[in-house]
Amino acid sequence: MTTRPELRTDGNFLPGLIALALFGVLAAVFLTASFPDPQGFTGDGSITASIGYAMFDLAGGVHPSEGFLVSFIVIAVVLDAALDAAVMLAKTEEDGRIGGALRIGSTDTDDDSAARTDGGRDRPTGEDR
Amino acid sequence: MVPAQYYLLLSAAMFCIGLFGILTRKNALLFLMSVELMLTAGNINFVAFSFQYGNLTGQVFSLFTIALAAAEVAVGIGIILVLYRNFRGVDVTQATTMRW
Amino acid sequence: MAVLPYEAIAFALFALVTVTSSLGVVLVEDVWHSALLLGVSLLSVAVHYVMLQAEFLAAMQILVYVGGVLILITFAVMLTRVDDPKETPS
Amino acid sequence: MAAFDYAPAIALLPFASFVIALFAGRFLPKRGALAGILATAGSLVLSIWMALSVAAGNTYNEALYTFVTAQGINLHLGVLIDPLAALMLIIVSLVALLVHVFSLGYMNDEGEPGLPRYYAGLGLFSASMLGFVIADNLFMAFMFFEMVGLCSWLLIGHWYRDDAPPSAAKKAFLVTRFGDYFFLVGVVAVLATFGSATFAGEESFPGLAETALGEGGADAVSTFGFAPETWFAIVGLLILGGVIGKSAQFPLHTWLPDAMEGPTPVSALIHAATMVAAGVYLVARMYGFYALLPTVLAIIAFVGGFTALFAATMGVVKREIKQVLAYSTISQYGYMMLALGAGGYVAAPFHLMTHAFFKALLFLGAGAVIIAMHHNENMWDMGGLKDRMPVTYWTFLAGSLALAGIFPFAGFWSKDEVLYEALIHGLGSSPLLLGAYAMGLLAVPITAFYTFRMVLLTFHGEPRTDTAENPHGVGWSVKTPLVVLGVLAVTAGFINMLPVQKLLGIEGIDFLHEWLDHGFEGVTAHHYGDLTGYASGYIGGESVTVLLGVVVSLGLALAGAGLAYALYSGSDPDAHTDRLGDAKTVLMNNYYQDEYQVWLADATARVARAADTFDQGIIDGPVNGVSSVSLVSGSRIKRVQTGIVTNYAALLSLGLVALLVVLGLLGGWF
Numbered sequence: 001m002t003t004r005p006e007l008r009t010d011g012n013f014l015p016g017l018i019a020l021a022l023f024g025v026l027a028a029v030f031l032t033a034s035f036p037d038p039q040g041f042t043g044d045g046s047i048t049a050s051i052g053y054a055m056f057d058l059a060g061g062v063h064p065s066e067g068f069l070v071s072f073i074v075i076a077v078v079l080d081a082a083l084d085a086a087v088m089l090a091k092t093e094e095d096g097r098i099g100g101a102l103r104i105g106s107t108d109t110d111d112d113s114a115a116r117t118d119g120g121r122d123r124p125t126g127e128d129r
Numbered sequence: 130m131v132p133a134q135y136y137l138l139l140s141a142a143m144f145c146i147g148l149f150g151i152l153t154r155k156n157a158l159l160f161l162m163s164v165e166l167m168l169t170a171g172n173i174n175f176v177a178f179s180f181q182y183g184n185l186t187g188q189v190f191s192l193f194t195i196a197l198a199a200a201e202v203a204v205g206i207g208i209i210l211v212l213y214r215n216f217r218g219v220d221v222t223q224a225t226t227m228r229w
Numbered sequence: 230m231a232v233l234p235y236e237a238i239a240f241a242l243f244a245l246v247t248v249t250s251s252l253g254v255v256l257v258e259d260v261w262h263s264a265l266l267l268g269v270s271l272l273s274v275a276v277h278y279v280m281l282q283a284e285f286l287a288a289m290q291i292l293v294y295v296g297g298v299l300i301l302i303t304f305a306v307m308l309t310r311v312d313d314p315k316e317t318p319s
Numbered sequence: 320m321a322a323f324d325y326a327p328a329i330a331l332l333p334f335a336s337f338v339i340a341l342f343a344g345r346f347l348p349k350r351g352a353l354a355g356i357l358a359t360a361g362s363l364v365l366s367i368w369m370a371l372s373v374a375a376g377n378t379y380n381e382a383l384y385t386f387v388t389a390q391g392i393n394l395h396l397g398v399l400i401d402p403l404a405a406l407m408l409i410i411v412s413l414v415a416l417l418v419h420v421f422s423l424g425y426m427n428d429e430g431e432p433g434l435p436r437y438y439a440g441l442g443l444f445s446a447s448m449l450g451f452v453i454a455d456n457l458f459m460a461f462m463f464f465e466m467v468g469l470c471s472w473l474l475i476g477h478w479y480r481d482d483a484p485p486s487a488a489k490k491a492f493l494v495t496r497f498g499d500y501f502f503l504v505g506v507v508a509v510l511a512t513f514g515s516a517t518f519a520g521e522e523s524f525p526g527l528a529e530t531a532l533g534e535g536g537a538d539a540v541s542t543f544g545f546a547p548e549t550w551f552a553i554v555g556l557l558i559l560g561g562v563i564g565k566s567a568q569f570p571l572h573t574w575l576p577d578a579m580e581g582p583t584p585v586s587a588l589i590h591a592a593t594m595v596a597a598g599v600y601l602v603a604r605m606y607g608f609y610a611l612l613p614t615v616l617a618i619i620a621f622v623g624g625f626t627a628l629f630a631a632t633m634g635v636v637k638r639e640i641k642q643v644l645a646y647s648t649i650s651q652y653g654y655m656m657l658a659l660g661a662g663g664y665v666a667a668p669f670h671l672m673t674h675a676f677f678k679a680l681l682f683l684g685a686g687a688v689i690i691a692m693h694h695n696e697n698m699w700d701m702g703g704l705k706d707r708m709p710v711t712y713w714t715f716l717a718g719s720l721a722l723a724g725i726f727p728f729a730g731f732w733s734k735d736e737v738l739y740e741a742l743i744h745g746l747g748s749s750p751l752l753l754g755a756y757a758m759g760l761l762a763v764p765i766t767a768f769y770t771f772r773m774v775l776l777t778f779h780g781e782p783r784t785d786t787a788e789n790p791h792g793v794g795w796s797v798k799t800p801l802v803v804l805g806v807l808a809v810t811a812g813f814i815n816m817l818p819v820q821k822l823l824g825i826e827g828i829d830f831l832h833e834w835l836d837h838g839f840e841g842v843t844a845h846h847y848g849d850l851t852g853y854a855s856g857y858i859g860g861e862s863v864t865v866l867l868g869v870v871v872s873l874g875l876a877l878a879g880a881g882l883a884y885a886l887y888s889g890s891d892p893d894a895h896t897d898r899l900g901d902a903k904t905v906l907m908n909n910y911y912q913d914e915y916q917v918w919l920a921d922a923t924a925r926v927a928r929a930a931d932t933f934d935q936g937i938i939d940g941p942v943n944g945v946s947s948v949s950l951v952s953g954s955r956i957k958r959v960q961t962g963i964v965t966n967y968a969a970l971l972s973l974g975l976v977a978l979l980v981v982l983g984l985l986g987g988w989f
Contacts, residue, residue, distance in 0.1 A: 005253065005262040015152035015969040022976050023145035027138060029979075029988045035133040039183035041282050047185070048285040051192070054185050065185035068193075075193055079200040086200075086207035131240045131280070139244050139277070143251050143270075150255030151968050158260050158306055160964070162267045165298060166251055169274050172290075180281040188283050195286075195293050202298045206305045219309050225962030 136177035143170035157212055157219040161205045168198045240280065246273040260306050268299050322372040323379035326398045329365045329408060330450040332358040333415070337442030344435025351438035352423050359416040359445055366408035373405045378838050380455055380520050391514040399455035399519055401838035406668060406831075407452045407600055410675045414592035415445040417800035421683050422584045424797035425690060431582075437477055441588070444470035448593040452600065457516035457524070457558075460604070461499075461506045464561065464597060468495045471594050475581035487580035494574040494916075495594075498564020505557030512540050512554065518604055519839045525607030529850070532611055548612070555608060555615040558601070566598025566652045569626040573912050576645040583689055586641060587682035590648040591675045599655045599671055606664050607842060610850035617751050620660025620741065624755030627653030629910070631765040635772070636906045639696040640685045643773045647722060648678060650762055654737050657759050661752050662851040663740030664844050665815070665832050670733035673811050677721035677730055680804035684715035687797050688777060691790035698773065703782040707790050710798045712778050714805030719774045721808040723767035724876045731873070732812030734763070739817070739868045746856030746864075763872050767879030775887040821865040 041047055045062025053061035057069040143166055150163030172191045179187025209219055216223045250273065253266040271294045278287035336358035340351030347353065372379075382397040400408075419441060426437060447470055451463035469492075476488030509516050513524040520526075531540045531547050542550040562568070567575040575595070579586055589595060602609060602619070609615055627650045634646035651674045658667035689696055691708055705712045721730035738759055745752030782788040815831035835844045857864040905911070959970070983989055 005257040005259065005266070007256050008258045013153055015965065016149045018969055018972045018976065019145045019149035019152055022148060022972060022979070023141055025976055025979050025983065026141040026145070029983060030134050030137040030141060032989055033134060033137075035181065038130055038133060038181045040130070040180055041183055041185075047188075047282060050185050051189055051285055054189055055192075061185070063185045064183065065189065068189050071193065075196065079196060082200045082204050086204040089204070089207035090210045131237055135240065135244070136277070136281075139247065142248050146248070146251040146255055148968075148972055152965060152972065154255065155965070156260055158302065158309065159255065159263060161302060161305070162254055162263055165267060165294070165302075166254065166270065169271060169294075172286075173274060173277060176278055176281045176283045176286060179283065188286050191283070191286055192289060195289055199293050199297055202301050206301055209305055209309065213309050221964045224964075 133177055133181050136173060140170040140173040155220050155222050157209045157221050161202060165198060168194060243273050243276045264302050264306055268295055271295050322368050323400060325365055326369060326379060326400055326453060329362045330446050330453060332361045333442045333446035333449060337439050337446060340435050340438035340442055344438055349427055350434035352419060352427060355419045355438045355442050358442060359412055359419050362412040362449060363416050366412045369400055370405040370409055373400065373402055392510050393515060394458050396459050397455035398453045400453060401842055402834050403603060403668060404452055410672050411448050411452060411592045414675055414679045415588060417803060418584045418588045420796055421800045424794050425584050425686050426582060440470055440473040444474060444588060444593055451597055455517055457506050457509055460601060461502060465499060467594050467597055468492060471589055474585040475578050477582055484580040487577040491574040491578045494571055495564040498560045498571050501557045502561025505554055508554045508557060512542060519842045525605060528608055528611055552612050552614050555612050562598035562602055566595050567649045568622050568656055569629055572626065572630065572649045573916055575649055576642055579641040579645050583682060583686035587679045590682060591679035595648060595652055596671055599652060599667060602659050603668055606847050610847045616660045617749060620657050620752055620755045623653045623656025623660055624758035627657060627762040628758040631762040633906050633909050634769040635765060636903050638698055640688060640698050640773060640777060641696055643769055644681055644685055647766065650766060654734060654759060657741055657755055658737040661741040661744050662853040663737055664847045665835050666736040666740050669815050669831050670737055673729035673733040676804055676811050677718040677808040680714060680718035680808050681722065683800055684711050684718060687711045687793045690793050692786050693791055695786060698776040700784045701777045701787050702780040703787060704790060705778040711801060714801040716774060717805045717808045719770045723770045723880055724763060724872060726873055729808050729812035732815055735869055735872055736817055738872055742868055743855040743857060743864060744853040747854035764875040764879030767876040768883045771880045771883035772887050775883060779888060818865050818869050822862055
């Protein structure tokens with residue numbers, strides 16, 4: 001089903017003024033600032049290769065950069081933890097299955113309509129809230 | 130060569146649009162998307178200055194930011210699912226348990 | 230910049246696309262449309278990256294953002310969609 | 320030195336009896352009395368052992384348990400046994416033992432309730448006093464001083480269901496506490512000044528004070544900007560505040576007559592050996608400090624002399640037998656203070672000792688009479704008890720003769736020495752002492768008068784009521800202590816027959832002088848004599864002066880006794896005190912001292928209320944204001960916490976914008 005995008009008309013746009021104000025301040029600051037001409041990457045080395053070298057603190061990068069090995073490892077670990085946490089959040093409390101939102105989303109109250117993975121055996125009679 | 134101010138202006142615009150979305154919408158998914166917009170605005174800044182100074186640091190940083198954004202979306206969707214389960218909707222104004 | 234500033238024209242064009250689609254993300258009624266417009270916005274940012282000599286980053290932007298994040302968001306939109314479209318939040 | 324290893328046990332044994340009586344008293348046959356008797360008997364045996372060791376030339380001064388040592392200040396528990404402490408230990412433990420025995424007859428046989436509590440109190444009282452006696456530093460002395468006060472509160476208020484005893488107990492506690500505040504400040508001052516509060520040994524504070532007053536020694540102590548003499552006098556007076564409270568000296572004597580509300584054995588213990596004696600003992604204990612301060616000594620002497628006279632006059636008109644004894648106690652402790660102030664370091668413990676024996680005897684005798692009279696204490700209801708309770712009569716008579724100071728009973732020797740010291744030192748160096756001496760001398764006939772008035776009214780003449788006709792009998796547990804104390808009241812004076820030595824020239828019979836003259840260097844009688852700087856003056860030679868003092872005081876005592884005999888010896892004597900007229904009213908009302916103190920307390924309460932208002936309004940006001948402002952503003956501001964993420968984000972953004980604007984304006988970005 002495709003529909004044309006419609007602009008939202010209702011709602012409270014008053015807080016949006018804050019965003020506009022922020023933009024005003026930022027624009028005022030940026031437009032008064034002046035920069036020299038950008039330098040760009042002028043050498044004939046590969047930028048992508050240089051990124052790779054920089055990321056692992058290897059010598060050989062043509063373009064100037066800093067080393068990022070430690071940041072890389074740290075960010076890898078942190079992101080992994082974040083993903084684990086996301087999975088944990090998404091689990092339902094009762095049976096540990098992912099996708100509890102699907103079950104409840106199907107109907108509001110009746111649990112019977114939830115997808116049953118046990119083939120209908122062991123039908124709960126009320127203790128399954 | 131486009132001067133850096135214009136890139137800054139572009140990124141400021143994007144950032145403020147994202148902020149606008151967060152301030153005016155109630156849908157948690159819209160929140161997520163707005164946050165993506167704001168992160169991207171930051172990335173534009175990084176890359177613009179990387180270009181400005183001919184230094185790759187900004188680009189590497191942007192790379193990290195992209196990875197971070199991906200993970201953030203994963204966590205955000207986890208939160209949205211919990212929100213949906215507990216409040217039967219993704220309206221953030223319904224979830225006021227932490228009120229005074 | 231005595232020559233015709235193709236670069237400036239391209240920047241203006243794609244900046245317009247970026248800003249417009251971003252505004253669309255936060256202004257349209259339907260979440261699904263928002264998600265699609267977000268994709269447009271992120272793709273146009275990738276173009277900016279290319280103009281800033283960050284080709285690898287542009288590729289990553291497309292791969293990770295448009296290919297990963299957007300799919301995830303789409304997934305969430307579908308997961309939380311209530312049957313009755315009238316009840317779609319916001 | 321083996322004997323001294325058991326020194327702490329002297330105080331710990333009664334403490335054990337306290338614990339036993341408190342927790343197991345109700346299961347014991349005599350409700351804890353036997354434990355107390357055994358404990359105090361053990362203390363007495365140990366005390367005698369200590370005294371024998373001291374007599375052999377040994378002394379003991381050890382810190383046993385240290386609380387804290389910081390910045391040169393050392394707070395510890397320790398034991399100091401020297402001749403003075405050994406003497407006092409024997410007095411206290413003996414009286415405590417006899418009081419315990421007497422209580423069998425006074426409390427147990429009368430079926431009083433709350434006996435375990437009573438014996439627990441007695442045990443703790445004895446333990447506190449014995450701990451006070453063996454204390455080796457002022458801090459520890461203060462602790463036990465306070466415990467003595469606490470125990471007096473417990474025991475005076477023993478019959479707490481009546482109205483009077485609890486209020487008397489409170490009064491005793493509060494009045495002595497009032498003095499103890501000064502004492503506490505004094506202890507802190509001593510610690511701050513000398514960094515040490517020990518009584519004897521190398522670092523003793525009297526020794527340090529002596530050094531500080533010597534040539535160039537003032538740098539060793541911190542005197543807070545005062546001249547050392549001034550500062551030491553201030554400290555001495557502060558500590559004296561505690562002494563005046565505990566030893567019931569004017570003007571803090573008012574608690575003691577009220578303390579008669581307690582059981583009579585407790586009265587005997589308080590007045591003879593423990594609580595009241597504690598003050599005098601404290602002065603004697605740190606006499607090396609007071610001896611350096613002529614001003615303070617003069618104050619002590621004058622307060623003592625005045626109290627002796629003042630209290631004696633009030634004893635004249637009292638109708639209750641215990642009230643008479645109470646005022647005589649105050650009066651006699653006045654004599655001890657007079658002795659201490661007059662440089663009579665030996666005379667004061669001497670009088671303390673003889674007084675302990677004969678006053679304990681009198682109180683226990685009075686207790687026996689009270690048992691006999693079914694707890695009627697009014698002397699006008701008695702009379703003729705002489706034939707019905709002879710043991711009590713004869714021992715009571717011995718005690719009365721000692722109290723009146725009749726030759727050769729114990730009180731004569733000690734009181735005579737007190738007056739003699741005051742006289743010769745007054746003649747020699749300080750006319751002020753002569754005033755104190757005069758007051759002390761004037762109190763002698765009054766003492767004899769009220770003593771014999773009491774004896775005559777109680778025991779002589781015809782019975783004036785049916786109860787006196789058929790008194791309740793008393794048992795062995797009452798008579799035994801009376802006999803023991805009666806013998807001591809007769810003979811105790813012979814340990815220090817100074818007049819006999821001076822007149823007849825028999826050397827070596829002033830045993831107490833020699834006893835108190837050995838021990839630690841710096842705490843001997845001779846050393847104190849050197850420190851006080853009192854010169855002796857005589858009227859026509861030493862022997863003449865001695866003889867004069869003896870004759871005058873004995874003559875006055877006999878005159879007072881004779882007057883009492885003349886007025887009250889009939890079979891049914893009149894109430895001659897009515898002739899005193901208005902003076903009697905004043906005396907019966909104790910010179911309105913109570914009213915005066917109540918007025919003072921009311922005035923203080925008004926000040927306290929004003930301070931309370933100040934505290935509530937001005938001190939607490941801002942504090943409460945701050946808290947209520949926080950509360951109110953908190954309850955308003957907490958509404959910011961809507962729980963809606965959008966609002967938080969809006970506030971965050973608003974803050975960011977404001978911050979950017981401020982920074983931009985400050986940094987000139989625009």
